[in-house]
Amino acid sequence: MKAMGKTRRLMALVTGGAALAAALVAPGAHAAEGAQGTEAKTASQEAAVRGLLPGWKLTDTGTESRFRGLAAVSRTTAWVAGSKGTVLRTSDGGRTWRDVSPPGAAELELRDIEAFDGRRAVALAIGEGEASRVLRTEDGGATWTESFRNTDPRAFFNCLTFFDSRHGLAAGDPVDGKFRVLSTADGGRSWRVLPDAGMPAALPGEAGFAASGQCLVSSGVKDVWLTTGGAETARVLHSRDRGLTWTASASTLPAGDPARGVFAVAFRDRAHGVAVGGDYRADQASPEAAAVTGDGGRSWRQSATPPPAYRSGVAWLPYSRTAALAVGPTGTDLTLDGGRTWRTVDTGSYDTVDCTPDLGCWAAGEKGRVARLGF
Numbered sequence: 001m002k003a004m005g006k007t008r009r010l011m012a013l014v015t016g017g018a019a020l021a022a023a024l025v026a027p028g029a030h031a032a033e034g035a036q037g038t039e040a041k042t043a044s045q046e047a048a049v050r051g052l053l054p055g056w057k058l059t060d061t062g063t064e065s066r067f068r069g070l071a072a073v074s075r076t077t078a079w080v081a082g083s084k085g086t087v088l089r090t091s092d093g094g095r096t097w098r099d100v101s102p103p104g105a106a107e108l109e110l111r112d113i114e115a116f117d118g119r120r121a122v123a124l125a126i127g128e129g130e131a132s133r134v135l136r137t138e139d140g141g142a143t144w145t146e147s148f149r150n151t152d153p154r155a156f157f158n159c160l161t162f163f164d165s166r167h168g169l170a171a172g173d174p175v176d177g178k179f180r181v182l183s184t185a186d187g188g189r190s191w192r193v194l195p196d197a198g199m200p201a202a203l204p205g206e207a208g209f210a211a212s213g214q215c216l217v218s219s220g221v222k223d224v225w226l227t228t229g230g231a232e233t234a235r236v237l238h239s240r241d242r243g244l245t246w247t248a249s250a251s252t253l254p255a256g257d258p259a260r261g262v263f264a265v266a267f268r269d270r271a272h273g274v275a276v277g278g279d280y281r282a283d284q285a286s287p288e289a290a291a292v293t294g295d296g297g298r299s300w301r302q303s304a305t306p307p308p309a310y311r312s313g314v315a316w317l318p319y320s321r322t323a324a325l326a327v328g329p330t331g332t333d334l335t336l337d338g339g340r341t342w343r344t345v346d347t348g349s350y351d352t353v354d355c356t357p358d359l360g361c362w363a364a365g366e367k368g369r370v371a372r373l374g375f
Contacts, residue, residue: 056332056346056363056371059094067364068312069123069213070352071115075360080370081110081123089141091118094362094372100141108133112160112213114168122147122188124160124170126210132157134170136188148182148191155180158208159216161224162188169194169243171216171226174202179226181243198245203231205258211280212313212352214264223270225297229253229261229277236262236275238297252291252302253277259284264352266324268316271296274339276326278310286310290326292339305341307333313352318359325373327353327363 061067061080067088069081076093080086085105088097102108108125115121119140125133132150137143148170150157157172157180170182170191178196207230208215218224226237226246234255237246253275254260263277273293278286290306293299311328322338327350333342350365361373 055374056348056350057094057374058348058369058371059090059097061088061097061368061370063088063099063368065368066351066366067368067370068111068211068351069113070354070362070364070370071113071121072354072356072360072362073115073117074356074358075372077118078354078360078362078370078372079113079115079121080364081113082364083109085110085125087113087121087123087141088370089118089121094370097370098141100137102135102137102141102144105135105144109210111158111210114160114162116162116165116187120165120187122160122162122168124157124213126157128156129153132172134160134182134188134191145189147184147189156207157182158210159213159226161216161218163218163221163224163242167221167242169216169218169224171208173207177201179208179228179237181226183243194243198239200237200246200248202228203233203235206231206235207258209261209263209277209280209312211263214266214313214352215262217265217267219267219270223267223296225265225267225273227262227265227275227277229255229263230258231261232256234261234277236265236293236297236300247298249297249299251275251300253289254279254286260286263310263312264314265297266314266316268321272321272338273297274314274316274324274326274335275300276307276311276314276328280310280312282329284310290339290342303335303339303342305343307331307342308344313350313363315353315355315361317361318355318357325353325355325361325363327351327365329365332363 065082065086067080067082071079085108112124134148162168172180178199181194182191234253267273278289290303291300311326314326317323332346350363353363355361
């Protein structure tokens with residue numbers, strides 16, 4: 001019965017996605033059918049869009065913490081990490097949340113968390129010097145171990161990613177002109193600073209953004225991408241060997257200011273990715289704040305219809321080669337054509353988004369907001 005239920009959900013996602021894609025075709029494409037045909041087609045499209053657009057279902061977390069760290073394990077299990085050292089975990093789809101915050105962490109800003117299952121997770125605290133730390137749990141958050149504490153006052157770490165349950169990286173802002181990267185080969189129990197000989201020089205003012213835990217993402221067993229901002233050009237750096245050597249590519253996203261750049265990327269395989277960002281200041285416009293790549297990040301193309309405002313998180317929908325979600329403080333946008341065009345589907349505030357193979361998508365953000373996606 002469980003297998004049949006999953007199959008039905010998969011079929012619903014595929015069928016719904018195809019119908020939604022058809023519904024979002026521009027009415028002008030049918031102009032040759034005549035005014036009456038166009039009006040009927042438009043009405044049909046609008047009805048289909050209303051019936052098929054995904055929506056977030058808020059859960060009650062019982063806290064006002066801002067959650068920029070999110071690790072979706074499944075439709076039922078997820079972790080969030082945020083301000084005041086707060087970590088929550090659910091195992092029942094968000095109906096209840098358990099506070100599993102590390103003891104004595106109230107002064108820490110937890111901006112990223114990576115989870116392998118409902119018991120094992122690794123969280124990153126950000127900040128200058130010793131404020132940047134890595135914490136690890138193996139018992140669902142009942143106990144935590146500090147596995148790394150930054151002792152270099154010049155370093156500031158932003159994001160984590162794991163290739164598998166053992167190998168992972170953490171990335172920080174430039175030190176001595178190059179981005180600093182940590183590596184682990186034992187699931188986060190120990191970390192070492194990688195040599196920077198294979199890292200391109202940082203641009204003046206260039207840094208990373210600890211906004212969603214998605215400034216460092218991996219795909220497969222060796223590929224990883226690092227996003228930047230703050231300089232005259234917003235870039236995406238790519239490594240094919242788990243962070244030993246990197247190449248840098250210019251993006252099309254807004255740049256030229258410390259508040260602008262690429263805030264998040266998501267790759268559905270080694271080649272196809274989407275990037276989002278812009279200017280995080282609420283009073284500043286963020287045009288052209290999304291881009292796509294089909295060559296692993298060597299080149300980026302501006303989205304023809306980007307999200308209407310700054311977006312800090314992005315994730316591919318499960319079992320889709322073309323559908324993805326982007327989130328930010330002013331809303332959620334959906335693409336059904338691989339990032340070329342985006343349509344706003346929700347106006348709630350979220351900072352980060354993550355999806356799982358069993359059709360579970362989660363979003364988290366300010367004031368304790370955590371939601372699960374429903375169609």
